[in-house]
Amino acid sequence: SVVVVTRNGASSLPLLMAALRSQTAVQHVPCELVVIDNGSTDETTEVVRRLAVDLGFRVTLEREERPGKALGLNRAVAVAQAAAVIKLKSP
Secondary structure (H helix, E strand, O other): OEEEEEOOOOOOHHHHHHHHHHOOHHHHOOOEEEEEEOOOOOOHHHHHHHHHOOOOOEEEEEEOOOOOHHHHHHHHHHHOOOOOOEEOOOO
16 A cells, blocks of 8 residues: 555645556556545545546545644555555655
8 A cells, every 4th residue: 555645735646646657566566545635625635536547556535634644644554455555755
């Protein structure tokens, strides 16, 4: 599982998701992307939903209303389904 905790990341998430899609490892190893929206007030949710269609692997979007990176990461690990978790720097 690749996890991202973001707040108001609508403008930078497309680049992050495109970079993840282009990685050769995700083409050969089953993977999932877990995005935790940490109280965004922009279009983060809509951007993730729109881009998830073309990624070619599972995308889970959760919202964590309480601010804080640790809360978001804990939520991501709780919903991740893969045996390993990789945390990407949030946009």
